[in-house]
Amino acid sequence: MSWEKSIKDFEYYLRLEKSLSENSIEAYIHDVKKLYAFLIVTDENIPPEKVTIDILHEFVYWLNNNTEQKINERSQARIISGIKGFFAYLQLDNLIDIDPTDLLDAPKLPKKLPVYLSIDEIDSMINSIDVSKPEGHRNRAMLEILYSCGLRVSELVTLRMHNLFFDEGFIRVIGKGDKERLIPISDKAKNEMENYFKQRCHLTIAPGEEDFVFLNRRGKHLTRVMVFLIIKEIANSVGIQKNISPHTFRHSFATHLVNGGADLRSVQEMLGHESILTTEIYTHLDKQHLRDTILLYGRTGKN
Numbered sequence: 431m432s433w434e435k436s437i438k439d440f441e442y443y444l445r446l447e448k449s450l451s452e453n454s455i456e457a458y459i460h461d462v463k464k465l466y467a468f469l470i471v472t473d474e475n476i477p478p479e480k481v482t483i484d485i486l487h488e489f490v491y492w493l494n495n496n497t498e499q500k501i502n503e504r505s506q507a508r509i510i511s512g513i514k515g516f517f518a519y520l521q522l523d524n525l526i527d528i529d530p531t532d533l534l535d536a537p538k539l540p541k542k543l544p545v546y547l548s549i550d551e552i553d554s555m556i557n558s559i560d561v562s563k564p565e566g567h568r569n570r571a572m573l574e575i576l577y578s579c580g581l582r583v584s585e586l587v588t589l590r591m592h593n594l595f596f597d598e599g600f601i602r603v604i605g606k607g608d609k610e611r612l613i614p615i616s617d618k619a620k621n622e623m624e625n626y627f628k629q630r631c632h633l634t635i636a637p638g639e640e641d642f643v644f645l646n647r648r649g650k651h652l653t654r655v656m657v658f659l660i661i662k663e664i665a666n667s668v669g670i671q672k673n674i675s676p677h678t679f680r681h682s683f684a685t686h687l688v689n690g691g692a693d694l695r696s697v698q699e700m701l702g703h704e705s706i707l708t709t710e711i712y713t714h715l716d717k718q719h720l721r722d723t724i725l726l727y728g729r730t731g732k733n
Contacts, residue, residue, distance in 0.1 A: 431525060433466045436478045440519050449607035461512025468492050478517075479526050486513070486534050509522040510534060515540060544681040544711065552577055552682060554668045555661075557675050564629070564647060571619070571626035572644055572652075575678060578619040579603070580683035580701055583654045583676035598619050605702040613700050681712075688712040 437459060444455045468489050469476055476485065493501050501509070516533045521529045547555075552573070559570045573641045576586055585603050593602040623643075625690065635649040642651035657676050665674050670677070682702070687697050698709040 431478055431479060431480060433469075436516075436525070437462055438468070439523075440516055442517050443523075449609065451606055454606075456650045457508070457514055458512045461509045463494075464509055465489055465513055481517075481530050482640045483530050483533050486530055490534070496552065501542040501586065517567045524590060545678055546639045546675060546682040546685045547670070547672070547674065547678060548682075549686065551668075553668055555670070557665050558664060561625075567622070567629045569664070570643060571622040571663070572657065573664070573679065575601075575615070576679040577683055578616040580680045581613075582606075582680060583657050587642075587652050587654055587657060587678065590641045591643055592641060594623070594643070596623075599647040602621070603702070606704075609702060611699065611702050626637075684709070684712045 441455060441459055444450045444458055450458075463718070465486075472488075472492075473672060474485070478642065484495060488535055490506070490510070493506050494607065510531075516536065517526065517529045518530045520526045529535075556570055556573050559573075560566050561570065562609055572586065575581065575589075576583075579601060581603060585605055586602065589601070591602075595601065596615065600614050602612055603613055625723075630645065633647075633649050637646065639645065639650050644652045646652055646656065654676070661674065663679075664674070684697055684701055687700075696704060696707055696712070697700070697712065698706050703709045
């Protein structure tokens with residue numbers, strides 16, 4: 431089989447069967463093309479089914495020692511992950527009998543714990559918003575639902591009116607890969623949303639924007655950049671020094687659930703993580719929080 435056809439078929443698989451986003455698909459294909467480029471550079475006329483673990487080890491060595499485009503460990507780990515996905519697909523489609531990447535190890539990377547906010551910090555941000563301003567109730571509702579539902583910013587800006595089920599106590603979210611999930615909504619978030627809707631009904635809404643929940647003054651839906659700038663401004667206004675973004679509220683939502691004893695599977699479902707391994711990062715946050723608390727009380731002598 432040719433590399434061109436294999437890569438194209440892999441792309442179809444990622445799009446149609448795995449339902450990945452275009453950015454994820456592009457990253458996977460880019461990683462596989464790195465391996466193909468290496469084989470071309472080294473004059474190895476080897477089809478995908480003939481690739482061995484020895485060739486892959488040579489490829490990793492090439493990644494480490496290619497002076498023209500030095501690749502750091504994190505990028506290298508991502509490339510290896512993409513190649514593993516490619517050969518797993520070939521085996522799944524019965525195009526190879528043995529996956530040569532089974533014995534291929536990626537660099538061990540330290541776990542990068544995400545920044546999160548305390549409940550007091552979140553409350554201070556929300557409570558600092560001036561509701562006498564036209565966008566006040568909108569911004570309060572936006573921060574409250576980001577936190578209490580653990581939404582990605584892309585899910586927030588595309589949230590639709592017809593996906594709100596306040597009487598039933600949940601909202602419907604369309605996440606990555608157009609995957610749908612139902613998330614409980616708190617009474618506080620519902621109250622903030624209802625206050626916002628009293629102001630929203632006075633907006634002149636642009637044609638085609640009627641079903642979007644969060645709108646700007648011109649009646650068009652908010653963009654991710656606008657939400658980022660709003661949150662940065664609010665955080666600065668209350669003196670929060672952490673480097674935060676809309677995603678910080680999602681991290682905070684998950685961290686507080688895990689700290690409160692929530693089942694990890696339930697947190698995974700609410701976040702829309704495909705693998706529970708992604709959700710497990712919040713158990714590390716929990717242990718780090720416990721360690722920091724012990725050290726703090728040890729230093730201050732509090733009991």
